[in-house]
Amino acid sequence: MSSNRRDSSPRSQIAEQRDTCRVCGCNSAAPYLSVPRDAGDGRWCLRSCRGCSFVWLGEALAPDELAAHYPPEYYGRENGRFRGVGEAFETWCRRLRARSITRLRAPGSILDVGCGRGVMLAALRDRGWRVRGTELSACAARRARHVPRLDVHVGDISTLRPGDETFDVVTLWHVLEHLPDARDCLEHVRERIKPDGLLVVAVPNIDSLEARLGGPHWFHLDLPRHVSHLSVRTLDRLLRAVGFTPVKMKRFSLEYGPYGMLQTLLNRMGFAHNLLYNALKAPGARMRWPIGRWHGALQLGATLLLLPLLAPLAALLHLLDGLAFGGSCIEIHAVPTREQ
Ligand SMILES: [Zn+2]
Structure with a gap:
């Protein structure tokens, strides 16, 4: 066997791609921000693409290293993540999402990628939707499965069965920032959405006033869990690159903003x-x-x-922030780009 054989493990593939932008493909990146780690020595280092300004965590973490930053308590107990009023507010916001989606489209089939405990899916099901979720965390998915008649697949969207159904609506609420390869996820979403379907994506905005004021103290920096940091510009570019046309953007978020x-x-x-x-x-x-x-x-x-x-x-x-800087948390609606 050749001594210079390339290691094809997932980790080495990510490491090799560390300076390759997954939005525009540029091979040149610059240091963006360095943040002390919560525990132990060292710092987390963010890199920024010189071509499109997409920002990502420079250090590639192995799946088990990353998993250590998502302990069971991250997802909360079965009865919730927050104390009384906070939990009621979060649940109300999830139901508000379900209501706003039902205003956009008549109830049909919906896939929520990264569905967590499934609160929004349960609200959508009650409104007549055929619901399905994917969730990377077996712990969160177990909690979602406590909700009667909720179909939750443990794993990423690429592991859904080939030839499985396509969906009228696909949602990704604060999911892309957790993924080392947001583009790969969106490419799989593109395959799962109907030609006249609707995609709803929400992410924190690294170009926002809030991010600029906060710097290394920004609430949504959340290292090392948030490994991909998008902006209005880079999310728009990424969506178009994988075959979506953005049609609407919301710059204010009652749930995450204030x-x-x-x-x-x-x-x-x-x-x-x-x-x-x-x-x-x-x-x-x-x-x-x-x-x-x-x-x-x-x-x-x-x-x-x-x-x-x-x-x-x-x-x-x-x-x-929403009026002048793009908003701290953006929500973009996009439709599959029609073939010419
Ligand atoms: Zn780029």
């Missing part, structure tokens, strides 16, 4: 990273607590005192 800005401001002001977010999580759904107990209690007290000032400011900045 809170993301608030937490980014708190992080930027020097409070422990995502302290309030962790405090809002339900017991058993918390990731590593970022600070000592008493120090954390003091910081939370100061945060609560500042909330009457910071919450309206965050809402205003989110509005400004």
